[in-house]
Amino acid sequence: MSDEPDPATVVADADVLAADLLCGGAARDALDHVRAHSWTTLVVSDPLLDDAEAVITDLADADLADAWRDRIGELGEFVEHPEGDHPALACAYHGDAAHLVTFDDSLRTVSANASLKKYVTTSVKSPDAFARLFDPERLYPVVGDGEYPGPDRDPRA
Amino acid sequence: MTWRELFDAADEYAVSESEVRAALDDQRDE
Numbered sequence: 001m002s003d004e005p006d007p008a009t010v011v012a013d014a015d016v017l018a019a020d021l022l023c024g025g026a027a028r029d030a031l032d033h034v035r036a037h038s039w040t041t042l043v044v045s046d047p048l049l050d051d052a053e054a055v056i057t058d059l060a061d062a063d064l065a066d067a068w069r070d071r072i073g074e075l076g077e078f079v080e081h082p083e084g085d086h087p088a089l090a091c092a093y094h095g096d097a098a099h100l101v102t103f104d105d106s107l108r109t110v111s112a113n114a115s116l117k118k119y120v121t122t123s124v125k126s127p128d129a130f131a132r133l134f135d136p137e138r139l140y141p142v143v144g145d146g147e148y149p150g151p152d153r154d155p156r157a
Numbered sequence: 158m159t160w161r162e163l164f165d166a167a168d169e170y171a172v173s174e175s176e177v178r179a180a181l182d183d184q185r186d187e
Contacts, residue, residue, distance in 0.1 A: 015174075015181045021163060022172040028164075035160060055180040060170045067158045067166070103178050156161035 005098035005121045008143045009041040010034055010134075013088040013102035014051035016127050021068050022059060029131035030101050035075065035155035037136055039143055043095030044076030048087035092122040099123055101130045 012020070012031060019027035034042045049069060056065040081090035088107070092100045100122045102108065108124050125133065140148035158166070 013181075014184075015178050018181070019172075019174050019177045021167050022170055022177060023174050024164070025174065027174070051181060051184055054184045055177055058180050058184070059172045059176060060167060064163070064166055068163055071158060071160065071163060103174060156164070157159050 003096045006041065006096050006143075007098045007139055008037075008039055009043060009095055009097040010099045010101060010130075011043045011048075011088050011091040011095060011097045011122070012127075013100065013104060013107075014048055014055060015103045016101050017049070017052035017072065018055040018059070019103070019127070021056060021064075026127035026131050027101075027103075030127040030134075032155045033131070033134050033136060035157075036151035036153055038152050039140070040136075041095070041097075042076045043079055043091045043097050044072065045079050045081055045087055045091050045094075047081070047083070047085075048091055049073070049076075051087060097122055099125060099130060099134070101125055101127050103127065 016027045016030065019025070020031045031042070034040045049072060053065045053069050056068055077095070079091055079094040081087070081094050088100055088102060091097065100107070102124060103126065108126060136151075137148040
């Protein structure tokens with residue numbers, strides 16, 4: 001078992017990372033929480049970003065995927081995990097993330113979530129649920145000092 | 158590039174969430 005999860009630490013599966021760029025909607029709303037708050041952490045790994053980059057290349061083009069990879073690499077905090085592990089689950093485990101955001105129904109089912117908690121104390125949510133339920137104002141006193149100062153980064157910068 | 162520039166560049170591709178999910182499944186099945 002890894003350490004206690006950090007409530008300000010998030011993993012977005014590769015589908016959410018790609019949808020943030022290509023679709024907008026709930027995926028972008030979810031990741032805007034991270035982009036807008038410097039005290040949150042987005043945990044990533046090279047295998048996770050490889051998957052998202054391949055999807056972006058497939059559905060858009062390689063130049064856009066390259067540019068995205070550069071930018072997400074600046075936002076994310078990298079962890080390493082064994083080859084062959086599910087990248088998002090491994091990032092959650094090795095990054096002590098409290099939240100795993102995914103479109104994958106199989107990761108979000110009650111049984112999968114219960115099974116997952118044997119190994120990773122991470123809450124698996126859809127992008128829509130995370131965007132609605134992640135409350136920076138309520139969380140800030142746990143991770144910062146004083147009252148919530150509001151977003152401290154431009155989420156489009 | 159900024160996130161705004163990336164999102165603007167991605168706008169020309171009309172991609173749905175289901176297409177992204179399917180593409181990732183294909184990628185991970187390879």
